[in-house]
C-alpha cells in the first residue's frame with residue numbers, strides 16, 4: 001500500500017497539498033532586529049524594484065502632464081482669446097496641445113496606478129506567504145501560547161495595513177512632486193499671488209491632520225468591534241447546538257446586541273468626525289480661491305498678469321490641496337503600518353523551538369523500536385506532566401496506554417514525533433535520540449491519529465491522500481476499507497469526490513475519525529500512534545476497523561491510547577499511567593487480575609470522561625448574563641460603550 005509516485009487520479013478535485021502553491025518572490029525580511037521596519041523590509045522591496053522604477057517613471061509623466069495642462073490652458077486664454085478676431089486660428093493649436101497633454105496624462109496615470117498597486121499587492125502576497133510559511137515551521141508550544149484569532153488578524157489586517165502604506169505612500173510622494181513643480185511655475189508667473197494661493201494650504205494640512213488624529217483610534221475601535229462581532233457570530237454558529245440545548249438563545253442575542261451597540265457607537269463617532277472636518281476642509285479651499293480671485297483681479301487690472309493666469313492659479317490650488325489633505329492620512333497610515341509590521345515581524349522573528357539540530361541525519365529505514373528513557377516533561381510550567389517514564393516497545397509490538405484523564409497519555413504520543421522536546425531523558429527511535437534525526441525523516445516514520453481529527457475543506461479523496469498526494473485511487477480506496485470508511489463514503493452522493501465542509505464538520509465525529517485513520521494508513525508508517533482515534537466510532541464498526549488494523553499492525557509498532565476494553569484487547573502489553581508515572585505494565589488480562597488500580601482506572605476513566613465532557617459543555621455556554629433589550633441610540637452610556 002505504500003504510495004506510488006503517480007499523479008493524483010481522476011477522483012482528484014481540490015488538492016490541499018501546499019507544494020502546489022507558488023513560492024514567494026522575495027527571500028524574506030532582514031533578520032537584524034535593531035533596524036527600522038522599512039529597512040528590514042528592504043529585501044522584499046528590492047525584489048520589486050523593476051516594477052517600482054516603472055511605476056515611478058509613469059507617475060512622473062502623470063505629474064508633468066497634470067501641471068502642464070493648466071499652464072497651457074492659461075496661455076490659451078491669454079494669447080488666443082485676447083488676439084484680434086482675425087488671428088484666432090492659434091486657438092486650435094492650443095486645443096490640440098491640451099488634447100495631447102490629456103492623452104499622455106491618461107496613459108501615464110493608468111500605468112502609474114496599475115504598476116503601483118501591482119507592486120503593493122505583490123508585496124502583500126510576499127508578506128502573507130512568508131508569514132504562512134514561517135507559521136508552518138513553528139512549534140506546537142507557539143500555538144499553545146498564541147490565540148488563533150490573533151494570528152488570523154496578523155495574516156489579514158496587519159498585512160493589509162502594510163500594503164496600504166506601500167500603495168498610498170508612493171502615490172502621495174509623487175503628488176508632492178507635483179506640488180513643487182506647480183510651485184515653480186506659479187512663482188515664475190507672480191510671487192505675490194503664489195503666496196496668497198498657498199495661504200490656505202497649511203490650514204488644509206492642519207485640518208486634515210486633526211481629522212486623522214481623531215479618526216485613527218476610532219477606526220481601530222471599529223475594526224476591533226467588527227472582529228468582536230465576528231467572533232460572537234462564529235461561536236453562535238459553531239456552538240448553535242449548545243445554545244439551543246441550554247435554551248440560551250435570548251442571552252446570546254443579548255450578547256450580540258450589546259456588541260452591535262458598541263460597534264454602532266464607535267461607527268457613529270467616526271461619522272461625526274468625518275462630518276465635522278470634511279466640509280471644513282473643502283471650504284477652507286474656497287476661501288483660498290476667493291483670495292486668489294480678489295488679489296489676482298487687482299493684479300490683472302494692474303496689467304501685471306493676464307486673466308488666464310488666474311485660471312492657472314485656481315486650478316493649481318484645487319490640485320495642490322489634495323496632497324496636503326492626504327498628508328495626515330499618510331502619517332496615520334505610516335503609524336499603523338509600523339505597528340502592524342512590528343506585529344508581523346514578531347511572528348517572523350519567532351524561532352521554532354523544535355527544529356533540525358546541526359548534524360541531524362535522516363533515518364532511511366526504520367525498524368520501529370520506540371524507547372522512552374527516564375523522560376521528564378512539563379508544558380513550560382512547574383507542573384510535571386511526565387516524571388521519570390521509562391519504557392521500551394520492541395519493533396512490531398502493540399502497546400496500549402491507560403490512565404485517568406490528565407495522566408499524560410497524549411503527551412507521550414506527542415513526544416515521539418517531537419511535537420515537544422523532553423525536559424530530561426530521551427525518546428529514542430531504533431536506538432537514535434529523536435532530536436538527532438531530521439524532523440522530516442522522523443515524522444515520515446511516525447503516523448499519528450488524534451481523537452479530534454482535522455479535515456480540510458477538500459474532497460474526501462484528497463483528505464485521505466493528504467500525506468501521500470501521489471497515491472493512486474486504488475490505494476485511497478484500500479486505505480478507506482482498512483479504516484472502515486469505504487462503505488459510508490460510497491453512500492454519499494458524490495462518493496470520494498464529496499467535499500467536506502469546514503474542518504470536516506459535515507461528517508459525523510466517527511466518520512471524521514475513520515477518514516483520519518485512512519489518511520494515516522495510506523502513509524503506511526512503521527510506527528502508528530492511535531490516540532483515542534476510534535472513540536467516536538460505534539462498537540461494531542470499531543470491531544471491523546480492528547480487524548483491518550490487526551492485519552495492518554502486523555510487523556508494525558503501534559501505540560494506542562484507549563479507554564475501551566475492546567481496543568485494549570488489541571495490545572500485546574498495556575501500560576498503566578498514574579500522574580505522569582508508569583504505575584504498572586502487563587497484558588490486559590494480567591493487569592485485570594493482578595492490578596486493582598487497572599480495573600479501577602478503566603471504570604474511573606469512563607466516569608471522568610463523562611463528567612469532563614459535561615463540564616466542558618457548561619464552560620462553553622457560560623457567558624455574561626446580558627438580556628436583549630431595546631436600545632435608545634441617543635442615550636447610550638458613554639462609559640459602557642468605550
Ligand SMILES: Nc1ncnc2c1ncn2[C@@H]1O[C@H](COP(=O)(O)OP(=O)(O)OP(=O)(O)O)[C@@H](O)[C@H]1O
Nearest residue numbers: 144379385403404405406407408409410411412561
Ligand atoms: N498544550 C498544553 N499546554 C499546557 N498543558 C497541557 C497541554 N496539553 C496537556 N496539558 C496538561 O498536561 C497534562 C496531561 O495531559 P494529556 O493530554 O497528556 O493527558 P491524557 O492522559 O491524554 O488525558 P485524556 O485521557 O483526557 O486525553 C494535563 O494536566 C493537561 O492539562
